[in-house]
Amino acid sequence: MQSPPCRGTAAPLSRIPSVPPADPVPRTPGRAPRGPASRLVAVLALVLVAALAGPAPAAHAAAGLTQVTGFGTNPGRLNMYVYRPTSLPARPAVVIALHGCTQDAQTYADNSGLPESADRYGFLVVFAETTTSNNLNKCFNWFQSTDNRRDQGEAASIRQMAAHTVSAHGADPRRTYVTGLSAGGAMTSVMLATYPDVFQAGAVVAGLPYGCADDVTGAYGCMNPGTDLTPAQWAQRVRDAHPPWSGPWPRVAVWHGDKDTTVVPRNADALRDQWTALHGLPPTPTRTSLIGPNSTRHEEYAVADGAVAVEVNRVPGIGHGTPVDPGNGTQQCGGTGAPYFLASICSSHWITRFFGLQGPGPEPGTLPAPTGLTVTGATDTTIRLTWSPVDGADGYTVHRDGAPLAAADSTSYTDAGLTAGSSHTYAVAARDADGRTGPLSGTVTARTTGTVTACWTATNYAHVQAGRATTSGGHTYAKGSQQNMGLYNVFVTHTLKESPAGYFTVADRTCP
Template sequence: MLRTKAAIVGTATLLAAMGIAFAPPAAAASLTEVPNFGSNPGNLRMHVYVPNAVRPTPAIVVAMHPCGGNGPQFYQSSEFGRLADQHGFVVIYPSASNKKFNCFDNWSDASKIRGAGTDVESIISMIMYAKRQYQGDPNRVYATGSSSGAMMTNAIAALYPDVIKAGAAFMGVPFACFPNEAAYQPGGNPAPCAGNLGKTPQQWGDIVRRANPSYTGPWPRMQLWHGTADNVVAYSELQEEIDQWTNVHGLGTTPTSTDKPQASWTRQRWNDSSSTTRVEAITVAGAGHNLPMSGMAQYAIQFFGLTGTTPPPPPPPDPATGCRVTYQPESWSTGFTADVRITNTGTSSVNGWTLQWTWPGNQQVTSAWNATVTQSGTQANARNVTWNGTIAPNATVSFGFQASHSGTNTAPSAFTLNGSACAAG
């Protein structure tokens, strides 16, 4: 199932009792909850990030969390807030209510109908609030999200093409994939769309067109991401999304171009007659259910048109030889703490890092210090905090966490830093 449990930073009292010293977490200075933003049939919460250097008539980006998460956690674990600081746009972070493991509603009959009164309508209310409150540009409203949030990205684009101009869906499924709540069990299922899997592009496109039968304007441009080793939302769903959105845009299924922006990425583009990219799909070789990784949000906002430059490649180190990770656990019957040290063995500084690993057992992170740690199934991500984001050549940074386990507490066998494999220390 789409059950993502985001790790929670431990309290000072708990860590002090364990004898662990840590620096205070960085404050989210401009992340603000908006309690009364308008109609809210989905009973969602709204947080908004307005950068200090917000642009006049700013673009608005809605960034939606995976199952088990919430808006503030997605703000911490993704890079959209930092990119807003650089480019002056406003970010809305919705939080799902406590239904179906805190996932956004992508299964009910109402979730497939415009104006039917569910999570989609609440998110549209948030967008309208941001337009009024921050004088947001109605022609630059975009949606993005991870897993359940990616599914909602597709839904908003399908139901409100007059509001959303483009979307970036990380590990999603096509709009109206799930016929009902009982079918919303994609974890470990090679065909989570159940009876809907295997529809033709025309059939997928017709589902979107039926949701807006009188709409004649341009459809949102769509960027679609998926990892080939995703064991929660099947990689096969990427093709279903491609089929749906290329058909909606009146394009064939053969890409206009194919390239490799990064060594492990394969990007396909479908352009219209004016050479505008309408659909873009990026396959990430070997990646599991842990997107977006570091650097991917930059490609998303570039696709939206919110940057004026080509995004840089992920920061060093180089694959396999540029980093070393030392992992030292201290275990007891049902729990453990771990000290993790990252050494940059490359020749260039690492500026902003995300360390990723896969648990071999049922380990579950419960708190962390000197890093923001999130977890999706067996896959964990640790992201730097403000004071330790730079690792100079030959320098080391460290962080730690507490976790629970049952049975044998086997250590992870491999780590990647910003998508590159690290040597074991």
């Protein structure tokens, strides 16, 4: 694929290591935990590093960044870089961009796709950068109370960058936005919560809700398996970040890969609950559609006048990282020349659209939902579906178990390669000639014939990661039977028997 052209004249910043750590947490000097817990954290981090190690990334064209010094007192000791497109309107908008762990400003600029959007639509991008002097993994310290509070540490430094950009470039203070990946995504939540008077909207990519953790141990629990709070409790954490503020609240977009095991998708739900509650909305989408070349599930939560206050984008088939789609198309951007930039959909294009920086555009989902979805047959490995045609539809998208499965040109589809004795839920959406999809139909559930028996031997940690077990209170429980398997760690090993599909029992001595 063709790399985006070089921009500007500034020299590129240094590159990141080819094999970074996988998690958006610590190694803050002087703040790391001690004892067995810290050793377990280190073991888990090393396991994740080994799993993600691979060949060095390909070279990628560098975006031209200009470093800015003297932007304020900078209590968080951050670096500031600005990307200014060649053509810039009067009073431009400002987007603050926050990189992930082990990355730097240049890496994020080169691969995220934000400079392409800035060139196309004319806005400034400020790339904030943390260093190893703040955090050994170069993570923003979203989990430290000295950095995630208003007018303190890194949060205060980022706020000063926004104010300096408005002053120095004549930017519009009413159009200031923030986005970031992983630890940068979690720090995006910090900025939206602590400075709702500054940021009109934000986009959290593979990140976490505000107020989930104030230390390293809590941060790991938030990332995986996640934290359970009610929407009202999540919302209160934001209100407590700046008590004098009563609204209006920033608009929020959430982006998350459905295969992310580093920051599990449960955090996308927590973010949705947090911000819909602040906007006085239920956690049920107003409308749902599919966007992009990979049928990303796009959920919109709208207020009374129809404006979208919160959106959630669930990207199918990817793990932890920024969704990008390298190329020269109007909905393409970014590069895969560094870890954690994943070929799928150009999230920066849609984030820019959510911020309102592209101007008006066609609304997705103009076709009605299909009706008459019916299961017409099943074997040990297949399920066959039919539904009624939709006028104007160019095709259909079939969903299985809540995720896009396949495109269909007619009003029937056979799902093949299934496991005997397994149960699945289906829905269908109509697709127009531009590739936009309408709302989903009602659902039907079907089971393949036959039975299934499978055995799995692994650590408790691996069983949870694979979805065969859950964790609660530091212990592990087999899904289905809820048998207690002992402590959630990488040292206890069990064999689980699956029969029927999705039901697991401990079978250390009896599994064939």
